[in-house]
Amino acid sequence: MTERRTDDLHEADHSDETKARRTAEQVATAEEHVRGILAFLGEDPSREGLLDTPARVVRAYAEHFSGYAQDPAEYLAKTFEEVEGYDELVLVSDIELFSHCEHHMVPFVGKAHVAYIPNGRVVGLSKVARVVDVFAKRLQVQEKLTKQISDAIQSHLQPQGVAVILQCQHFCMCYRGVKKPGSWTTTSKLHGIFLNDAAARMELFTLIGLKRQIGGQGV
DSSP states (O other), rough: OOOOHHHHHHOOOOTOOOOOOOHHHHHHHHHHHHHHHHHHHTOOTTHHHHHGGGHHHHHHHHHTTTGGGGHHHHHHOHHHHHHHTTTTTTEEEEEEEEEETTTTOOOOEEEEEEEEEEEEEEEHHHHHHHHHHHSSEEOOOOHHHHHHHHHHHHHHHHOOOEEEEEEEEEEEHSTTTOTTTOEEEEEEEEEHHHHOHHHHHHHHHHHHHOOOOOOEEEE
């Protein structure tokens, strides 16, 4: 019988708790910068349709980059040891990922596949996705994001191995510059057994490639 993890069933939504505290002066300064960008683009920031745009942009940025106010340790602190000695692969695949390139501040989107092999304890499955979000909701490059997720899990759980694979499309490459909208970028960061054992890597890649379905609905 599968153990039910109470932290996954009843966890609070932290989305409203991750906002960095800003003073009214800081908010006003940020909004003024947005007005400056609008003027730079040739717009009139005082016209009706743009009057509330600076405030909306600042609020949106606070949400997009809420990861700066979060610590992955918060999500990896609580673990479970009553798993009957389970020490095989745990894979959370196809985690939706939304981040922003630190070079152009435009989005890159895709999926994260995160795996680890426990060393006596496991973490709530939803917490793996939370850790992805903590780092994704910051200005990033995909390579750094991959390593940060992997290193955080390795550091806090001390498992036998960790593997993080990201597959993303970058708007800075799709809709500007070289304009290659069909291109995908794949990065990986491996620790422990995934780095040193070819059989463990093969199992991981095989499971990531499996078709997933519920009730006959293939994914």
